[in-house]
Amino acid sequence: MSVTAPTIASPGADSPASASAPVVALVGNPNCGKTALFNALTGSRQKVANYPGVTVEKKVGPLTTPAGRTVRIVDLPGTYSLRARSPDEEVTRDIVLGRTQSDVIPDLIVCVADASNLRLALRLVLELKQVGRPVLLSLNMMDIARKRGIEIDAEKLSRELGIPVVTSVAVRRGGTDALLAEIDRRLAAAQAATGTLWTTPDATALRRAQKEADRILASVVKGQGKPDSLTTRVDAVLLHPVAGLIVLLAILFVMFQAVFAWAEPGMDAIEALFHFLGDLVERLPLPALLTSFLKDGLIGGVGSVIVFLPQIVILFFFILLLEDLGYMARAAFLMDRIMGGAGLHGRAFIPLLSSFACAIPGVMATRVIDDRRDRLTTILVAPLMTCSARIPVYTLIIGAFIPDRQVWGLVGLQGLVMFGLYTVGIASALGVSFVVKRIIWRGKPGEPFMLELPDYKLPQVKSLAIGLWMRATIFLKRAGTIILSMMILIWVLATFPQPPEGATEPAINYSLAARIGTAIQPLTEPLGFNWQINVALIPGMAAREVAVGSLGTIYAISGGEEATDKIAETLGSQWSLATALAFLAWYVYAPQCAPTLAVIRRETGGWRWLWVTFFYMVTLAYVAAFLTYRIAVAFGGG
Amino acid sequence: MPATELERRLIELGFVEGADVEVLHQGLFGGDPIAVRVAHTTIGLRRREAMAILVSVGAEP
Numbered sequence A: 001m002s003v004t005a006p007t008i009a010s011p012g013a014d015s016p017a018s019a020s021a022p023v024v025a026l027v028g029n030p031n032c033g034k035t036a037l038f039n040a041l042t043g044s045r046q047k048v049a050n051y052p053g054v055t056v057e058k059k060v061g062p063l064t065t066p067a068g069r070t071v072r073i074v075d076l077p078g079t080y081s082l083r084a085r086s087p088d089e090e091v092t093r094d095i096v097l098g099r100t101q102s103d104v105i106p107d108l109i110v111c112v113a114d115a116s117n118l119r120l121a122l123r124l125v126l127e128l129k130q131v132g133r134p135v136l137l138s139l140n141m142m143d144i145a146r147k148r149g150i151e152i153d154a155e156k157l158s159r160e161l162g163i164p165v166v167t168s169v170a171v172r173r174g175g176t177d178a179l180l181a182e183i184d185r186r187l188a189a190a191q192a193a194t195g196t197l198w199t200t201p202d203a204t205a206l207r208r209a210q211k212e213a214d215r216i217l218a219s220v221v222k223g224q225g226k227p228d229s230l231t232t233r234v235d236a237v238l239l240h241p242v243a244g245l246i247v248l249l250a251i252l253f254v255m256f257q258a259v260f261a262w263a264e265p266g267m268d269a270i271e272a273l274f275h276f277l278g279d280l281v282e283r284l285p286l287p288a289l290l291t292s293f294l295k296d297g298l299i300g301g302v303g304s305v306i307v308f309l310p311q312i313v314i315l316f317f318f319i320l321l322l323e324d325l326g327y328m329a330r331a332a333f334l335m336d337r338i339m340g341g342a343g344l345h346g347r348a349f350i351p352l353l354s355s356f357a358c359a360i361p362g363v364m365a366t367r368v369i370d371d372r373r374d375r376l377t378t379i380l381v382a383p384l385m386t387c388s389a390r391i392p393v394y395t396l397i398i399g400a401f402i403p404d405r406q407v408w409g410l411v412g413l414q415g416l417v418m419f420g421l422y423t424v425g426i427a428s429a430l431g432v433s434f435v436v437k438r439i440i441w442r443g444k445p446g447e448p449f450m451l452e453l454p455d456y457k458l459p460q461v462k463s464l465a466i467g468l469w470m471r472a473t474i475f476l477k478r479a480g481t482i483i484l485s486m487m488i489l490i491w492v493l494a495t496f497p498q499p500p501e502g503a504t505e506p507a508i509n510y511s512l513a514a515r516i517g518t519a520i521q522p523l524t525e526p527l528g529f530n531w532q533i534n535v536a537l538i539p540g541m542a543a544r545e546v547a548v549g550s551l552g553t554i555y556a557i558s559g560g561e562e563a564t565d566k567i568a569e570t571l572g573s574q575w576s577l578a579t580a581l582a583f584l585a586w587y588v589y590a591p592q593c594a595p596t597l598a599v600i601r602r603e604t605g606g607w608r609w610l611w612v613t614f615f616y617m618v619t620l621a622y623v624a625a626f627l628t629y630r631i632a633v634a635f636g637g638g
Numbered sequence B: 001m002p003a004t005e006l007e008r009r010l011i012e013l014g015f016v017e018g019a020d021v022e023v024l025h026q027g028l029f030g031g032d033p034i035a036v037r038v039a040h041t042t043i044g045l046r047r048r049e050a051m052a053i054l055v056s057v058g059a060e061p
């Protein structure tokens, strides 16, 4: 979907009214729960997940403290030090050191630490103390630490560090009370920032700091002895060199089977609803043109997209579940060798994985990659990952042309084809990156892969539900805005001009849509596309799903004997198999998404990479669709 | 990556002299990458970088 990571902007986040309010910045290692705290404190719904590198930009949200103070809380990307090795860490460094253009300069730094994994956090605290701003330490995830029998002497820790220390549980009601009270106390004390003593540490300084952190750790923590036993046991299987890869494949496989198998009842219900609405409109005493607009344009067009809501929800259910469990970093680990072989940076995995939702957050997530060329390569291939906006297109065509039967007795053929399309997307991304790396940016050694593998966590049912709900809302919002407006456009194009008196051909053949579609025909003829497809491709640039709605509207207006109100059946009777497969091949590669291109421009700081992406994708799409069509025809699919 | 930068990154992930390390898992292809537990943190990294870390076996826990 071409919407950024789900974000509900907190009201008044950056409004002038709060511009003078004191700023409290959340700083800490990746995955220690900063964003979870931010959400708890400000009531926002920023993305939280159990892997390092979720947050890649700063977010500001308002908070009224128990003492009635208005405060601006700033959530920042996680980091191990202030040295800032990648674009996301630069954001954190600049805010902490007050080196920004904006007015977001912290009056108080809350260093957030994962209480069950304190060691690296303590070194960061020592670094933050040098910055010359008031610092307090929040030992987050205390629930987990307690459960594991880790005892931390917070008072002693506070004495050792010379800063206040509180405990917090970001995901529990009341879990931030102590932190809130301490924020109030610190802001009331109103210590002024002193000049910073921080300088970029060299290896010797880092070593010294870590040793000091280790000394403090040993004196305040009891029961650090044993690692999380659940994580150890689960990883014995999931990170096993052979079993791990098999499980990874199996998970993906089950995911796509489920997208088809479980969506059925939901889709039927939605279809029935729109069918009912269509009938209702038809019975109303309205002018024929208005009836057509409502029934073919709105209900037919938008409805044919909304039908795919269950599929989107199921896919995200799996993705969110894996993210919250802590599996994603493991998948990155398992895939590292394959990705490295294709010339991708070790940290490219998670941006590419985010692109399964939508290439936009995927492109943004490449900020965790330090090397510019590696980052560009990842941005270039991110749109090849199968985003959720392709699901309606794929599902429609698969549903219409691939028989719903079982292969080898237990797997559905349709799910298998879906799995295949995802695989083609992944393989193409690897292939393109391989070519870019070997041919364009020759001979640079691969960048290191170093990724913390967090302990597994039981997902919070509530946050899973909220995550799903937000995904569903984003999808429906798209249907109600971009898709709806494109449907109106398509309906107008397909309806006007009206046929002359005594016309013999179907009315739509006289419309502007038919003329446009026919004009492009010479270009797409070799791909086996008809004029209806051509017309659907153009508004499809606004959002991929629009193509589905457009086809729905165009065929609904065409009416005719073969047309039923089920678009899949219509396509099944009007397209050849070869055309359908070529259309799928086109959608695997084509840059049918203007918002993604816009984000590429923004993130790379210029038009150049936008055009590179656009042209290489169009070329691939054309070649792939052409070959698919020819081969399918040769095998009798014409 | 320059050796001094690699050194700093490894230290930032907790690889300092005197820390206990244990290799937990290895990848399928050439045993790469590896998952290493250093103190209480598990880090996935490639062998090439891990080569920069000097380990003595059987030292006092």
Ligand SMILES: Nc1nc2c(ncn2[C@@H]2O[C@H](COP(=O)(O)OP(=O)(O)OP(=O)(O)O)[C@@H](O)[C@H]2O)c(=O)[nH]1
Pocket: A028, A029, A030, A031, A032, A033, A034, A035, A036, A037, A047, A048, A049, A050, A051, A052, A053, A054, A055, A056, A076, A077, A078, A079, A140, A141, A142, A143, A144, A168, A169, A170, A171, A172, A324, A457, A460
């Ligand atoms: N049990 C428990 N889980 C927590 C707590 N705080 C955060 N989590 C979970 O820890 C994981 C990481 O939380 P995030 O808020 O995304 O971490 P972050 O520090 O923002 O991470 P980055 O943005 O990657 O730097 C998520 O799965 C949270 O649900 C807590 O206090 N208790």
Ligand SMILES: [Mg+2]
Pocket: A034, A035, A036, A047, A054, A055, A076, A077, A078
């Ligand atoms: Mg975060």
